[in-house]
Amino acid sequence: MRATIVIPTYNEAENLPKLVSALFSLPLELRVLVVDDNSPDGTGRIAEELARTHPGRVDVLHRPGKMGLRSAYLNGFQKILDGDAQAIVQMDADFSHDPAKLVEMARLLESSDIVLGSRYVQGGSVDEKWPIWRKWLSAFGNFYARSILGLPLHDVTTGYRMWRTEALKQMPFERIQSSGYIFLVEMIYLAHCLEFKIGEVPIYFADRRFGKSKMSLKIQIEAAVRIWQVLWNYRDLRKAGRLARL
Numbered sequence: 001m002r003a004t005i006v007i008p009t010y011n012e013a014e015n016l017p018k019l020v021s022a023l024f025s026l027p028l029e030l031r032v033l034v035v036d037d038n039s040p041d042g043t044g045r046i047a048e049e050l051a052r053t054h055p056g057r058v059d060v061l062h063r064p065g066k067m068g069l070r071s072a073y074l075n076g077f078q079k080i081l082d083g084d085a086q087a088i089v090q091m092d093a094d095f096s097h098d099p100a101k102l103v104e105m106a107r108l109l110e111s112s113d114i115v116l117g118s119r120y121v122q123g124g125s126v127d128e129k130w131p132i133w134r135k136w137l138s139a140f141g142n143f144y145a146r147s148i149l150g151l152p153l154h155d156v157t158t159g160y161r162m163w164r165t166e167a168l169k170q171m172p173f174e175r176i177q178s179s180g181y182i183f184l185v186e187m188i189y190l191a192h193c194l195e196f197k198i199g200e201v202p203i204y205f206a207d208r209r210f211g212k213s214k215m216s217l218k219i220q221i222e223a224a225v226r227i228w229q230v231l232w233n234y235r236d237l238r239k240a241g242r243l244a245r246l
Helices: 016-024 043-053 069-080 101-109 132-149 165-169 182-193 217-233 235-245
Strands: 002-009 029-036 058-062 087-090 114-118 161-164 198-202
Touching: 002 016, 002 043, 002 069, 002 101, 016 029, 016 043, 029 043, 029 069, 043 058, 058 069, 069 087, 069 182, 087 101, 087 165, 101 114, 101 161, 101 198, 114 182, 132 182, 132 217, 161 165, 182 198, 182 217, 182 235, 217 235
Parallel strands: 002 029, 002 087, 029 058, 114 198
Antiparallel strands: 087 161, 114 161
16 A cells, blocks of 8 residues: 655754654555744754655645644645545654554555544553653543544544545545644544544554644644534535435
8 A cells, every 4th residue: 555644843953864764664655745834943954854765755834834733734635635545544744553553454445434543442541651641631632622523532632543545635624624633633523423434443652752732722622623613614514414324
């Protein structure tokens, strides 16, 4: 399976070369698209060096500044959807997502439209060094989102995802309004409303090895409020789905 991995970056100079090396050691036909938001630590320059080292396998999309996760992925998708990739992957640059899990995800994608790297399915877990309050907050945030939206999935906030290219092409991206991490929830909710087949593979979510986390309490509070807006914005699709099943 030919897969292109979209990796948004902002100050990931320490992680990016190691991640690309780990990805290209896997028994998969992989390409990487780095979407860099003009990182002051030189991540964009390092990405260009990797593109020269791996011609045809690494590409770089430079953006003028920090523009957010939503536009990073949508810009990345726009750049590669007309290519020959059979699958498209969303993943973080900080090794929170184990690259080796892509092999199992690719296998499950043969019978799915989307595969999630799930922390909360049986066999999945979060960093064992996290304090109790952080584990609780992560689990509750996921439970809160999937309960309000009625999603029959275990991990709707995960950022580790593999899509069939043909499924991603059917996504009406113009409807997606969320920015930040709630964008990930809105994407999977939209896919659910469109009745795509979604599988889950257990992952161990490790804390980042290098650099500083971009998650904050403000982001989590904003996400909790935005869930209700997501529910309201797709009421037409939910109704259409119910009518189709009658």
